Every structure is written in C-alpha cells, then in structure tokens.
Amino acid sequence: MRSNYLFTSESVSEGHPDKVADQISDSIVDLFLSKDPEARVACETLVTTQRIVIGGEIRCRPVFDEEKFQDTHGWAPGARDEIEQVVRNKVREIGYEQDGFHWQTASFENHLHGQSAHIAQGVDASGNKDEGAGDQGIMFGFAVDETPELMPATLYYSHQILERMAADRHSGAAPFLEPDAKSQVTLRYENGKPVAATAIVVSTQHGKGYDEGEKEAELHDYVKRVVAQVIPAELLSNDTVYHINPTGSFEIGGPDGDAGLTGRKIIVDTYGGAAPHGGGAFSGKDPTKVDRSAAYAARYLAKNIVAAGLARRCTIQLAYAIGVSAPLSLYVDTHGTGTVGDDAIEAAIDRIDKLGGLTPRGIRTHLQLNKPIYGKTAAYGHFGRQPEGDLFPWEKVDLVDDLKAALA
DSSP states (O other), X not given: OOSSEEEEEEEEOTTSHHHHHHHHHHHHHHHHHHHOTTOEEEEEEEEETTEEEEEEEEEBTTTBOTTTTGGXXXXXXXXXXXXXXXXXXXXXXXXXXXXXXXXXXSEEEEEEEEOOHHHHHHHSOBTTBOOOBSSOEEEEEEEETTSTTSSOHHHHHHHHHHHHHHHHHHHTSSTTEEEEEEEEEEEEEETTEEEEEEEEEEEEEEOTTTTSHHHHHHHHHHHHHHHHHHSOGGGOXXXXXXXXXXXXXXXSOHHHHSOEETTSOHHHHTTTXXXXXXXXXXXXXOTTSHHHHHHHHXXXXXXXXXXXXXXXXXXXXXXXXXXXXXXXXXXXXXXTOOSSOXXXXXXXXXXXXXXXXXXXXXHHHHHTOSSSOOGGGGSSOSSSOOOBTTXXXXXXXXXXXXXXXXXX
16 A cells, blocks of 8 residues: 555535436435335436436335236326425425426426346245345445544545535525535545645536626635635645636536436445445445445445454455345455454454345345435435434444454
C-alpha cells in the first residue's frame, strides 16, 4: 500500500437523474415488501424529459397474480394506480416541479410483469433444497478507520456536502438551489491518513440568475460555508482549490438535462472507488438478490472487523452461484493492518452460527432484510449511515464480541 498520495471520490444528490431512477426503483421494492415480505422484485427505471418508465419482474401475489387477476392482466384491482402514485410521490418528495420534469404531469409507463419461472425454481426452497442465490456474482464489503462511520473520508465528505445542501433546499434556507447536484472531494494522504483537502468540486442546479454577478457570488459563498460545516477545519486551508459550477450556468438539470437509469451510480452507492465493486447494482432488487443482500453482509463483516480492532482497513469478498445457497468463497484482506492473520478471521466468521453460513436466507434472517427499508438507501450511499430502528442494520457493530470470541 502507498502511504502518500492524492485520492478523490464523488457523490451525486437525490435529484441527479440516475438517483431519481434508483429512488423510484426502491420505492417499488418497499411497496411490494410492505404487501408481502417474501415478494420478489427486480425493478428498473428510466427517467428523461417529462417521462418515467419502469419495467422488470415481480412476484407479489397481493399485487400481481396472473391466475387470480386474469381480467386485469395479472394486476390486482387498483394496484397499477397505487404503483403510479408511489412513483409520483417519490418525484414530488425529491422536489421536481419543473417544466421539463414534473411529478404531476410527467408521463408514466409501467412494464412490470411476472417473475421468470426458471429463475424462481433456482431461488425457491423445495424439499431438502435450501433457498438459492438469485444470481451468480461476487460482492465486496469494505471498512476503514478514516472516519467514525468507518468509511473512506473522500466519499463520506462528498455525501455530507450534498446532504446538507438538500436539507437547506427542502427547508427553504437555500431557495436558489434546485434538486440536481454533484460533489467531489480530493484529499492528500500522508502515512495513509488524510491530512489536507486539496480540491473541492460542487456543481449544483440553481434558480434563474445565479450564474452571474452578486447572485453567483452568493451561491459560491453558500457552498463554501457548507463545505466548512462538513470537512474538518484542519483539512481546509487557503491552498484548498474550489470549483463551484465550473461550467457556468446549471439551470437545466435532472431528467430534463440528462436521462437517468437505475444502477448507474454503484461506486457512489458503495465506497467511492476506495474498494472493489463486484459489478451488481443494489436499487430495485429485493433481498433474495445477493447483489444487494450479500454486499450488505460483506460491509457488515468488514465494519465489525475494524470496529473490533482486528484491523484498520478491511476488504471482504463473497461469491455465489445462482440457485446455490452456500457461498462459493469467503475472502478477507486486511491490507497488512490486521492484528491477527486474515485466514484466522475467515475461520472465525465461519464459526459464528448466527450468520447462517452467509446463505441468502441466513443473511436476510440475521439482518432482517425482508422489510420495506430500502427507500432511504437510494441516495447518499448505502453505507456509512446511522442505523435507526429497522434502517441500515448492516451498519450495526453488534458482531464485535462474536468475532473476538470466535478468535479466542
């Protein structure tokens, strides 16, 4: 590992078109899980100028049953209207009431249909066969002691800048802000620790006139104040370079300015490039899809390993095959920071019974993932969030004692 370097991560706001798509997809997941905790959902969303399109496969008999509801092509009476209302409410919650994208007047198309029987037969438990993974794939989890949340500092601060701006936009404290925004933070590391912010990039959609003169200066000053609230003072200096709306005007934004699709911001969703990503997106998928649930489990393991003081940095990899319950492999890498061997940590994880062998069912049961908890994950990162009630259970550090006991 290099000790001295520059590293950069970016984030995007809830109003970024790809994040609009993610949030719509996860609002559908939550809707179906609220109807049936065993619902199967794979929902993709496209948003563009005054248009919202959803499609994918579902299995949720209170909502969609091809045999029971043949007269409405598989949909329960009123179900399609309820889905449309959930989608429109999500867009309104984000704040889009623009000519080019408006929650009330945008056209809406629903192309969801029943789940493939060939996929279902591989995932469903039957006879002596346990529930299998919903697809093959590799998933990574990561934790590092750069922040109290055990997240890469560059990504954590990028998220926090945009969250603060969104809160001010919603409260009316910054009425000149519109929903679409991006941020980027570059930190200089010495001896593997962040010591200075060298560059901050913020591009935010804004009201008319905030691209010149006094209004532009007001916007720039506001962004610098937010940055100072988020990034520790010891990392900022007169040498920190700011790029605020570097292209100039940013009045046209969101889906009107650029099409958005579910799953296009997977590095923003995870670790900002500081750790590997297996490739699968999270949003729009129910927790039988290991793209989502096993990535959450891998983060849970990595975070608890660092929280237990077993390492300062940890990467976990899990691998699965479609229709097979047990993971094909478990890999731990503490990047030379471990207090015990990586192989010893792997063996300790295998000895913790409450993890259920890290099967899809075991992960869902331990982390209680069959709940409508996913809407909050779809903006500002799936990791580094504060667990509260049923939300973000993979961020808990309640496995510390188990790991220590398994290593004793």
